[in-house]
Amino acid sequence: xxxxxxxxxxxxxxxxxxxxxxxxxxxxxxxxxxxxxxxxxxxxxxxxxxxxxxxxxxxxxxxxxxxxxxxxxxxxxxxxxxxxxxxxxxxxxxxxxxxxxxxxxxxxxxxxxxxxxxxxxxxxxxxxxxxxxxxxxxxxxxxxxxxxxxxxxxxxxxxxxxxxxxxxxxxxxxxxxxxxxxxxxxxxxxxxxxxxxxxxxxxxxxxxxxxxxxxxxxxxxxxxxxxxxxxxxxxxxxxxxxxxxxxxxxxxxxxxxxxxxxxxxxxxxxxxxxxxxxxxxxxxxxxxxxxxxxxxxxxxxxxxxxxxxxxxxxxxxxxxxxxxxxxxx
Numbered sequence: 149x150x151x152x153x154x155x156x157x158x159x160x161x162x163x164x165x166x167x168x169x170x171x172x173x174x175x176x177x178x179x180x181x182x183x184x185x186x187x188x189x190x191x192x193x194x195x196x197x198x199x200x201x202x203x204x205x206x207x208x209x210x211x212x213x214x215x216x217x218x219x220x221x222x223x224x225x226x227x228x229x230x231x232x233x234x235x236x237x238x239x240x241x242x243x244x245x246x247x248x249x250x251x252x253x254x255x256x257x258x259x260x261x262x263x264x265x266x267x268x269x270x271x272x273x274x275x276x277x278x279x280x281x282x283x284x285x286x287x288x289x290x291x292x293x294x295x296x297x298x299x300x301x302x303x304x305x306x307x308x309x310x311x312x313x314x315x316x317x318x319x320x321x322x323x324x325x326x327x328x329x330x331x332x333x334x335x336x337x338x339x340x341x342x343x344x345x346x347x348x349x350x351x352x353x354x355x356x357x358x359x360x361x362x363x364x365x366x367x368x369x370x371x372x373x374x375x376x377x378x379x380x381x382x383x384x385x386x387x388x389x390x391x392x393x394x395x396x397x398x399x400x401x402x403x404x405x406x407x408x409x410x411x412x413x414x415x416x417x418x419x420x421x422x423x424x425x426x427x428x429x430x431x432x433x434x435x436x437x438x439x440x441x442x443x444x445x446x447x448x449x450x451x452x453x454x455x456x457x458x459x460x461x462x463x464x465x466x467x468x469x470x471x472x473x474x475x476x477x
């Protein structure tokens with residue numbers, strides 16, 4: 149007797165649906181950040197034996213914390229269809245505010261509050277210019293970028309201000325398990341932002357304004373207030389990021405680092421947030437920030453020249469931007 153062929157076990161419906169969806173570009177557009185992060189981890193762990201060591205993972209999480217907070221901040225602005233080009237300068241103003249207050253003799257935590265308030269002022273100015281003054285977001289935030297940059301240099305005479313305190317040291321070196329405190333703080337920011345965006349009326353209004361401001365206003369949404377609030381929220385988070393920045397380098401540096409601006413936008417694009425507004429994500433931009441940090445870290449471990457790293461980041465972002473054309477509406 150001839151043996152009957154054994155039938156292959158049926159593929160579960162969810163798995164079959166995922167495999168079918170993976171055939172379409174929309175799948176890769178929706179999941180660019182997590183898929184890209186997994187690919188990078190696999191590639192760099194093979195090429196460099198130190199990539200997945202505890203020490204290097206901890207270093208990456210510390211480095212990613214600042215970018216995670218800025219990416220979350222930028223996500224709210226971009227969801228409304230805007231953009232904040234002043235976010236790195238706002239963070240610098242916060243760092244300078246912290247440094248000057250601490251230098252004047254204030255304890256660390258009052259100085260930290262001053263840092264956040266100083267950054268928030270930039271957000272209020274941005275929001276009023278855009279919502280009330282009807283200045284385009286690009287021009288308004290480009291202007292405050294210049295103002296904040298100049299103010300930081302004038303206030304410090306262009307010199308870094310050393311900040312040494314036990315609280316700052318604890319923030320720099322402390323860990324919750326193996327997770328460093330800076331990333332714990334960034335994770336808390338991400339969790340709160342997710343709740344605000346997807347579980348509150350304000351988050352719904354942010355998405356509505358980005359989707360169609362006219363329709364949102366017709367339904368009773370006060371669009372100017374929403375726009376002002378997102379820039380204030382973004383600036384306050386930039387102030388919080390300034391604490392992490394000062395903790396990392398041990399000083400309030402008055403010169404801005406434009407890489408944080410570019411990478412915050414890049415993380416949002418990688419995370420699947422639409423640059424035209426109305427499409428909100430929080431987890432995606434966080435994964436995008438982790439991806440960019442892992443990319444930079446991996447290239448450094450492989451002794452790739454610093455000159456090539458912006459090139460690699462740029463190529464990744466352009467690819468992600470092209471994929472956004474295929475996102476589901």
